Amino acid sequence: MASLKSLTKTLGGKDIWMLTLGKGDAESKPAIAVVGGVEGSHLLSVEMALRFAEGIISDHSDVLDNTTFYVFPNMSPDAYEQYFAALKWERSGNARPTDDDRDGRLNEDPFDDLDGNGMITWMRVEDPTGDWITHPADSRIMIKADRSKGEKGMYKVFTEGRDNDLDGTFNEDGEGGIHFRKNLTYEYPYFVAGSGEHSVSELENRALLDMLYTKWNLYGVFTFGPGNNLSSPWRYNRAGASKRVVTSILNDDAGLNKYLSDIYNETVSLKNAPDSGEQGGDFLQWAYFHFGRLSVGTPGWWVPTVKDEEGQAANKDKNREVNFLRWAEQEGLTNYWVDWKEVNHPDFPNQKVEVGGIAPFVMNNPPLAKIGDAARNHTDFIVKMAKMQANVQLVNLKTEAVGKGMTRITVDVYNGGTLPTHTEMGTRSRWLQPVKVELSLGNGQELISGRKIQTLRSLDGDASVQFTWLVKGSGTVKIQAGASHAGVDSQTVNLK
Known part of the structure; x- marks a missing residue:
């Protein structure tokens, strides 16, 4: 299987x-x-x-x-x-070397593990010109200051690392x-x-x-x-x-x-x-x-939503990181948070720089x-x-002798599934194969009315379309209807 x-x-x-x-x-x-x-x-x-x-x-x-x-x-x-690497960070890209800052060099400004814990987290720098403050419900979490509410920034926030290429931007061209x-x-x-x-x-x-x-x-x-x-x-x-x-x-x-x-x-x-x-x-x-x-x-x-407990500062803006920390604590998890730790940073002399934050991967995994x-x-x-998938079927098959060696064949092409045979977008794109309805004749047989091959662009769930042919001759004919993505059904019909 x-x-x-x-x-x-x-x-x-x-x-x-x-x-x-x-x-x-x-x-x-x-x-x-x-x-x-x-x-x-x-x-x-x-x-x-x-x-x-x-x-x-x-x-x-x-x-x-x-x-x-x-x-x-x-x-x-x-x-x-x-x-699974020695240095853990939330990576999205493949192994292709890239010049993300388009300076002609590849991977010259990667993350740096400033606190030596094997993880890349965040770096906050005390600076009155910054845009960041601590969250009122949990001072461990950093949020953007809302100037419309009179809030003033106290920090600048970067991913953990140095400005290795001295272009004023941190970790913008790593792996x-x-x-x-x-x-x-x-x-x-x-x-x-x-x-x-x-x-x-x-x-x-x-x-x-x-x-x-x-x-x-x-x-x-x-x-x-x-x-x-x-x-x-x-x-x-x-x-x-x-x-x-x-x-x-x-x-x-x-x-x-x-x-x-x-x-x-x-x-x-x-x-x-x-x-x-x-x-x-x-x-x-x-x-x-x-x-x-x-x-x-x-x-x-x-992460499930955690209700504010009595005596706990309300998470009024439903901040996801605050919610995660509270959930992790309720669950007794470990290694989900890195305490803010002051480090000496060559790019910020005479400023307080701390490294910490939520550990990589834990919020979404x-x-x-x-x-x-x-x-x-x-x-x-x-x-x-x-x-619920589409299921094309041939139902209500009827044959009727109408004289002079001719037989009228009537059948309903029915979608027995709940889903349509095609999405509306698929029908519009014309890339998906249509539902094909085909009548195959044998030797000595003649199609008087109807077409040998007809198509349906789409068939809704629990919907049908009726087809009729008039065939002259004896023996059997074959009717087949469907599409590879919607099922295929066939019937052999004896001519009268």
């Missing part, structure tokens, strides 16, 4: 794996792609994709009778390995590389650090897209990553949908997204999701706007013990979605 292949190797020498889950002729069945690692620092997405594959094989193998899954567990293995989710074609962010010289410039991006475009049986893409249109669905915007280059989900697809979102929230029961942080090149958006498939995604987990339930719930949701 499972087969594994490497699509390519990254510049860092890491495999980009593709795991196919299916029974029999898997390529002929409607399919869903499950993709993890679209953001290198989001380790959880890789684990969720792998646990999904394990859950399908061990607990839901029956779904493979009708659906194939292509699992791409880690699209950012070069960045992912930073978690950044190219970010997978900045290197796609939808709203590609030109001339932005991490986006690459052009869209799909990277081996891993090219390998995935090349593979997806060969899979005509794919109708849906599920992405584990920062993007999230399941906790809160995308909303239709008429102006964005009317542009030549569409920037809003289309109206029918918005309704479909809302329907799936409701089921997701019932199945997973995670509330108060953080902002999805989508950006140009985001894979979740690419799969919908440029690939035309049903595209849904979620981080898979986030829970302790391993907390992943089990989340993984099972998400696997259950994807299975539910698979069982």
Whole structure:
């Protein structure tokens, strides 16, 4: 039920794996792609994709009778390995050397571990010209001063390091590389650090897209990553949908997204999701706007909202970092916070400089013990979605002798699934194969009325279209209807 292949190797020498889950002729069945690692620092997405594959094989193998899954567990293995390195920092880019500050030199101003703890956190510098203050609910957390409220900045805040190239900017040209989710074609962010010289410039991006475009049986893409249109669905915007280059989900697809979102929230029961942080090149958006498939995604987990306890300063602005610290303390976690520690900094003589903050990776990647339930719930949701897939059938077949050796054939092409055969975007793009309805004649047979081949651009769930032919002759004819991503059905008809 499972087969594994490497699509390519990254510049860092890491495999980009593709795991196919299916029974029999898997390529002929409607399919869903499950993709993890679209953001290198989001380790959880890789684990969720792998646990999904394990859950399908061990607990839901029956779904493979009708659906194939292509699992791409880690699209950012070069960045992912930073978690296991001696110096830990939240990395998003691959192993390609980049000149992020465009000064003609590569990787000359990386992070520096000033306090020697093996982690890159933050650096705050006491300075009355700064824009930052401590949070009123937790002085460990730094926030921007709001001048409209009379707040005055007391600090400048930087990532931990030195200005190694003496250009006045800190850590702007380290081992950044190219970010997978900045290197796609939808709203590609030109001339932005991490986006690459052009869209799909990277081996891993090219390998995935090349593979997806060969899979005509794919109708849906599920992405584990920062993007999230399941906790809160995308909303239709008429102006964005009317542009030549569409920037809003289309109206029918918005309704479909809302329907799936409701089921997701019932199945997973995670509330108060953080902002999805989508950006140009985001894979979740690419799969919908440029690939035309049903595209849904979620981080898979986030820190629950903690209520203010009695005697505790209120977290009035619902600051995520304050909430995280309170949750971590309730859970008894360790190594999630680095206390602010004063250091001597050559770039700030005669100023107080401290290094500290929330440890890398911990806010978006829970302790391993907390992943089990989340993984099972998400696997259950994807299975539910698979069982709603389009299912083209030929029903209500009727034949009638009308004289002079002619037979009238009538049949309904019916979508027995809940999901439509095509998203509205897929229909608009004209890239997805239409539903093909074909009548195959034998020797000595003649088609009097109707067409041998007809197509449907889309067929809603639980909807049908009737077809009629008039055939002269004897023997049998064959009717076949469907598309590789929506199922195919056939019937043999005896002429009267």
